[in-house]
Amino acid sequence: MYKKRKCDDAIKANNQIVEKRIEExxxxxxxxxxxxxxxxxxIYLGVSRPTVYSYIKRGELKVIRLGYKYLLKKEDIDELFNHPT
Incomplete structure (x- = not known):
């Protein structure tokens, strides 16, 4: 019973986090x-971060490097999916 209650509490907490994220x-x-x-x-594409990095590595997305951050133009992202190669 204890393990089931703990599991149910963890699921409930996770669901609250997900619902909050959806509301935002x-x-x-x-x-x-x-x-x-x-x-x-x-988030914009609905894929994982490693998938975005693979798009960059394959040259499908152009990236601007600013220090240690990578910036992507939204118009380039939209262009990729409107006119795939």
């Missing part, structure tokens, strides 16, 4: 930004 609608805040960082790009 992170993609809505990204619509007005012209430049996105890797994590924002992954």
């Amino acid at each position: 609608k992170p993609i809505e805040s990204l619509k007005d930004k012209p430049l996105l960082i890797i994590s924002e790009t992954s």
Whole structure:
């Protein structure tokens, strides 16, 4: 019973976090930004961060390097999926 209760509590806590994240609608805040960082790009595309890095490595996405950050133009991201190679 103890393990089941602990498991149920963990599931409930995780569901609350997910619901909060859904209510925030992170993609809505990204619509007005012209430049996105890797994590924002992954949210915008609905893929993982390693997938975004693989797009960059294959040359499918152009990247601007600013110090240790990678910035991607949103128009380049949209162009990739509107006119795939």
